[in-house]
Amino acid sequence: EAQVTQNPRYLITVTGKKLTVTCSQNMNHEYMSWYRQDPGLGLRQIYYSMNVEVTDKGDVPEGYKVSRKEKRNFPLILESPSPNQTSLYFCASSLLDNEQFFGPGTRLTVL
């Protein structure tokens, strides 16, 4: 089944404790992206990647890192999480110039 998977789906952590949210797609898509969803703000793009080893900042990159060492994986790294990063996170992938497919979401709480 063609899909985007994220892990974990739910995470509660404390300020400053490094964490990684994984994202994987099995559709051989070049483009991958991370978004955060906050009430009333829709989804805002954090980082995106047009292909392996090619990443760029989205609209709200502060406090996040990403890497794209393989085509199928695009992990999101929070080196020192803070409470304002409590949010619902979505990973998405697509072929270039095509609709995006979204993962199921990761709900992160930073205490």
Next chain:
Amino acid sequence: AQSVTQLDSHVSVSEGTPVLLRCNYSSSYSPSLFWYVQHPNKGLQLLLKYTSAATLVKGINGFEAEFKKSETSFHLTKPSAHMSDAAEYFCVVSERAGNMLTFGGGTRLMVKP
């Protein structure tokens, strides 16, 4: 720069009545426009997309949207609401290589029996 405004944060309709979710956009170029739906505790699903072909776009589950360039609008409609339509809907614009998406703030649709 591109932006999207969803004019209503909440819309409530009765089952069997029409649905109208409003969306206005701004874009420097000819945009692609999308509507996504998010059911509670689920990811986002594409309802329909406009990419400069026909201005009236039909999507899944009986939804459709009309691209009106003169009004910079892309409103989502459905003739008859069903209880299963209760969800949050996002209008989305893209003007750069089809991948850089800008989301509206979302409209929560409630359907009363």
